[in-house]
Amino acid sequence: MPTSGQHADDAANLLLSQLNDVLDYSKIDIGALDLHETEFDVSEMSKNVLALFESSAKEKGITLLFDDELNHRFYATCDKGKLSQILTNLVSNAMKFTEEGEVEIVLSHGFPKGLKIQVRDSGVGIAPEHRKVIFEPFTQKDSTFSRIHGGTGMGLAISQRLVELMGGELTLSSQVGDGSEFTVLLPCCMRFPEEVESKPETKKAYRTESPIEILIVEDNPANQLVARTILELSGFKVTTASNGKEALDLVQQKQFALVLMDLQMPEMDGFEACKEIRELNDQSNALPILAMTANVSQQDRDRCKRVGMDDFIAKPVNRRTMLDMIDNWMGKKHEVFDA
Template sequence: MSHEIRTPLNSIIGLSQVLLKKSTLSSSDISQHHLESIHASGKNLMKLLNNILDLSKIEAGHMELVQVNFQLEEWLQSLSAIYGASAEVKGLIFTQFISPNVPQRIYTDREKLGQVLLNLLDNAIKFTPRGKKIRLEVDYQEELLAFHIIDEGIGISEIDQKKIFEKFEQLDGSPGRLYPGVGLGLAISKQIVHLLGGSLDVNSTPGKGSIFSVKIPLANVQIDHKQNRLFKMPNQLDSFSEDAVVLVVEDNPTNQETFVALFSALGVSIHLASNGQESIEQAKKLTPDLIFMDLHMPGMSGIEAMQEIRKQESCQQIPIIILSADAFLEKQENALAKGASGYLTKPVELLKLQATLATYLQSGTS
């Protein structure tokens, strides 16, 4: 069901993003408002789908941890690049600070921890007015890794702080509320942090802002002490080579049209392959700089096609990003374990695609 719902959403969200990026309409034009409504509604539907799936797994006791060892600062930068761009679009100032006592590598469930932090950052952007600040701070004390998401938003009353982590609870439940949602994000985040053996708390003052703190236990880590690391997120997500050869493997014609439009909006022309066998032939012929591979295709899966491409000596170092409407974390971890360089979930967001291109396609002017 998740896959089937996400497939049409990919075109709804993807093409609306393209039209908004290319739009020359004024902000007061009714057609501009229609485009913004289509895009916002599609994203809200996708978020609702994600939350319902996660809630179902938690309540059934089927959400399991997939723990890996990974480089913390590099991972944080990739997350922050996406939300730094989102904050900038809204006119917010987004900074990140990593304490010198934070370990360089950690062992935990990277995907689930990322899900929690991105949900908290998303809320911070949502509830913070234009011109204000958002800050992500990371610290490590007494075997606890702490993430603090600090905003200058609307704040939360003491009474509401006691209930916001409950399912379907919202600060404003009125039909005409200013900040829509179903009240599942924080409840799911709390459950995930609990699975990680940690805690999620809030300290807030109405009218002044909030601090959401995630703390998870980490023992036996090695710390490479550095000077304090303070970052202001760069406004250079699009610093990639537009002349790079990019191959997109996608069997759905509507999704092919969507991807052509998405990449074109970012100034990148793409080559298309409609199935696994065709992708192998195209990879041999083109030796692309980057490949985006659909996961589910008739005849040969994306994983099988990727592994066949990797057997070619000229293609062994090509980054291959999985594109899939399959959002389950187990599928993502499996794809990464079998050699994928990354994983983008459909519907593909323009900012995430832009960040991926910036990561894997070096700019000729850099």
């Protein structure tokens, strides 16, 4: 049986995905969502997404399958965080409407030198009249399913928008009573293991008897919840502040290992708060302060450098990016980032 800890982790990770969906959708609408391309192992990423649903799959008696039609691991260059978000939404949708049978991820070639990912399920299927509306935000295939299965209705809508933003296409093939198949086609560069130097991954565990404490300074409740959940699931102790003035008071009262600082806040913004913290004493001057912002213009970077910020974490927050950056700065002597 799944443990309560597994349930908590699954629920928290899926909550993060839903919150990021809403934030991303808003940013796409105003043309403010940036893509960050990196090279990564698509097979490993796909298996990690399936792992999020292991406990709920066991409860429902659903089999989770992974099929790499390329028959080996391969690397793709695109926005890993966004692709993982898309895949999480598609698997979540498949799980929601499958009461028995299986949910499967299949990887293969798509565009010339591109990537094709299919998410298949043996669920109830989708009638032709419902196939367009399911890609609209805050809708589900019908009110009966909404009452039974719940959900925000954002997953498929944001997935389609993200795929299009990445230059690709999301399509649906389905038959009522015989399951559904969502296909993502992305025109991204791919490399195979023989072309990539194998580097063992070193994972750090933060769960200790005396957790490392991080201060989150963020006035938006949704953004604050996302960041807090990511950190607490990773074993950190978290304190929150809703503006720069609260942060300045807290830094003088207790010792933090690192500060995540929003820039635009009431009463005292992140720029002024960072400047005030740096002027307190030598200890606060060495405290890593990372800006959390959706706007990473050169003007913002220059201003952050002047007040003593160390680095940027882009919103909406990506779990892996945040933890990697914290890894990088944890224990590092304060040194202003290179703008």
